[in-house]
Amino acid sequence: MKQLLNIIQSPVTYLREKLSQRQFFVLSAILVGLSSGLAAVILKYIVHSIEAFVTYYSNYYERFFLFAIFPIVGILLTVVYVCYALKNQFKKGSAEIVYTIVKKSSNIEPQQMYSHLVTSALTVGFGGSTGLESPMVSTGAAIGSNYAQTYNLSYKDRTILLACGAAAGIAAAFNSPIAGVLFAVEVLLADISATAFIPLIISAACGALLSKIILKQGVVLTFSLQQPFNYHNMPHYVVLGILAGFLSLYYARAFTWIEGKMKGIANRWIRVVTGGLLLFALLILFPPLFGEGYETIKVLASLRPSELTNASLLRNFIHSDGEILVFLGALMFLKTLAAGITIGSGGNGGSFGPSLFVGAYMGYIFSRIVNLLGYTHIPEVNFTLVGMAGILSGVFYAPLTAIFLIAEITGGYGLMIPLMIVSALSITVAHYFEPLSMEGKKLSSMLDISIENRDKFLLSKLDLGSLIETNFSALKPNDNLQSLIKVISTSNRNTFPVINDKNELQGIIHMDHVRSIIFSPEKHEKTVMKDLMTKPAAIIKTTENLHSVLKKFDDTNQWSLPVVEDNQYLGFVSKSNVLTKYRSELLKSV
DSSP states (O other), rough: HHHHHHHHHHHHHHHHHSSSSHHHHHHHHHHHHHHHHHHHHOOOOOHHHHHHHHHHHHTTTTOOOGGGHHHHHHHHHHHHIIIIITTTOOOOOOHHHHHHHSSSTOOOOOTTTHHHHHHHHHHHHTTTBBBBBOOOOHHHHHHHHHHHHHHHHHHHHHHHHHHHHHHHHHHHHTTHHHHHHIIIIIIIIISOOHHHHHHHHHHHHHHHHHHHHSSTTTTTTOOOOSSSSOGGGGGHHHHHHHHHHHHHHHHHHHHHHHHHHTTTOOHHHHHHHHHHHHHHHHHHHHHGSSSOOOHHHHHTTTOGGGGGGGSSSGGGGGSSSSHHHHHHHHHHHHHHHHHHHHHTTOOOBBBBHHHHHHHHHHHHHHHHHHHOOSSSOOOOHHHHHHHHHHHHHHTTTTHHHHHHHHHHHHTTTTTTHHHHHHHHHHHHHHHHHOOSSSHHHHEEEEEESSTTTTHHHHHHHHHGGGOBBBBOBOOOOTOHHHHHHHHHHTTSSSEEEEEEETTEEEEEHHHHHHHHHHTOGTTTTTTHHHOOOBBSOOBBBOOOHHHHHHHHHHHHOOOOOEETTEEEEEEEEEEHHHHHHHHHHHHHHH
């Protein structure tokens, strides 16, 4: 494996030496985008292969309920893998990614590049009622982060490449590059400069391109509009947006509650069995809860809802339109619980897919009820599609992602106005009752701060490289005290680095420590710097973020610390300069 990695890294290292910094970063965005997109494509294929296996054996034995047993198998295999292969070192969710950006200098563990692929494939492939997009985002983010670590890129560049990987994952999942870019901006990056958009766009385009080339049409969620937007239906879209906001609140609270209840079961094996039995009971009654559920969304969009009851124990009791709507309504509410049970019992996945599921069912049920009332007729397909954007916006607090995702998967922008209205109303209602999204709450708890406090995030986005001061007068280890006195006479600094001929930092001399001997002429010739210098209280690396740097200032009670990279002395960072830059950025954001 190590030899394979060296073979892959060698040409990239060669190109880095030949290209400018900007050119290499564009190349990096391409490579991260292709790698993350390929990972997403592979995950999709594995999951669909496992689902085909489950379907085949369920049909082969002619036991309609057999498929409902498989989710417990997938969750059990996932938990076994996490326990024994990963040693319980496993983190999931966008909150973890943002936490890594803010608190861990965007450094993600290498195992995250494959662990999410394995666990989500087992969970969802065997029927766990959750989505693949969150694992794709985590995998892409890990690929971007580890690429940047391999080539020793700065914290700022590492963070952008992390987001590039996540954007490529979403773009490949739906063949929607714009949605991938906007997801990275809205969910992962609190603040972003205009220059960061270029690598994000490149990576997302690469991910979507791979999806377009490799994935079959049936694997990717796509639709075609049957009816154009009619502005006379706008009042109904307004109502749909408000309903989406309240249903998003239900989703967030119900998911969090059931996930917490499942995780409250102390014994992990009892938790797996409990979750598996609950999913079994739900699936034999409501089979569309199996897996991601995207196929059932396509059935709804094709206006064939009665087909969704075929494998259910309740099918003999469902005949009229009203009974079908009750069945669909139960699916809409139970999908949230099924997703929470799957994740809480030990499976891996996310809320992206389930939120689209819930939104599609909400949009169809609402439009079908309006049409059954008979006072008007509205396009059920359009409302099914727009409903997905409403719930996605209200659950993730990412309206732009929701708008452009549905616009892209429908192949055009004919529904742009209702998408904007429904997404905006949904997030407005949800935000009124819950200032933070589900992932926002998790992140707030992890950081022990309110992430609405933009000040905290501004600090994490400052570029350390721009804060390095290089005008410190340096000395050599064998320089005598007379040399130090000359340097002091022309400097306004109180700290002086001691470096050797290879520009390696040997130590530091503080003015306060030598003040007493400066006025002893007899010591000027005999005293050399290596006898006076002290070891730095801490060393700063260019790959660190400002949270880490300020912690070092607080721990050492120093106002200036040296910056060293690859044993090379680069300069100093002062606490006062950091705070001045922070205040400047704070004024810009007001």
